Amino acid sequence: MAEAGGGTAIDELIALMARLPGLGPRSARRAVLHLLARRAVAMAPLAAAMAEVAASARDCVVCGNLATADRCTICADPRRATGEICVVEGVADLWAMERAMVFGGRYHVLGGTLSALDGVGPDDLGIPRLLARVADEGVGEVILALGATVEGQTTAHYLAERLAGAGVRVSTLAQGVPVGGELDYLDDGTIGAALRARRPL
Numbered sequence: 001m002a003e004a005g006g007g008t009a010i011d012e013l014i015a016l017m018a019r020l021p022g023l024g025p026r027s028a029r030r031a032v033l034h035l036l037a038r039r040a041v042a043m044a045p046l047a048a049a050m051a052e053v054a055a056s057a058r059d060c061v062v063c064g065n066l067a068t069a070d071r072c073t074i075c076a077d078p079r080r081a082t083g084e085i086c087v088v089e090g091v092a093d094l095w096a097m098e099r100a101m102v103f104g105g106r107y108h109v110l111g112g113t114l115s116a117l118d119g120v121g122p123d124d125l126g127i128p129r130l131l132a133r134v135a136d137e138g139v140g141e142v143i144l145a146l147g148a149t150v151e152g153q154t155t156a157h158y159l160a161e162r163l164a165g166a167g168v169r170v171s172t173l174a175q176g177v178p179v180g181g182e183l184d185y186l187d188d189g190t191i192g193a194a195l196r197a198r199r200p201l
């Protein structure tokens, strides 16, 4: 696969990089050549950062976010509101919410969605831990920010049922017309969801 002669450490590196999302053999070769040409300023710091993260990365014991200590930076931040928990499927979703800079509360990362087909049950998603947090942390609202997929919505309905008796407000993200979107370009499902989620102006 590689052009360096086959079987060398460089070939091994290219083969490993080629398995990364968004990269293939060609991009991996380009990236490795780039790094080799900048060994001191790019490759050595990257190798050191990877080794450090590989050794220290773990799941936050509270919310399931990626962390380099027992608690993630959000759970350890006293400025984050404790009364609101935003439930997301994965860390990428948490990062997306944080990029939007619109939520000042805390999170709960499920690590997937309920799936009878794949044998994923409530215990696999840390749902008992979420229910315990709601009871222990004085939570007033749980925001279900799950995907607008069948699995995401099934999981949201399950969570809403489990939280029904917990004395907490349960809400979900609105679905509908995206910001900057034109109706003519939307699919029927999105238009239907937008109509159902309409609000007084």
Ligand code: ZN
Pocket: 060, 061, 062, 063, 064, 065, 071, 072, 073, 074, 075, 076
């Ligand atoms: Zn956390």
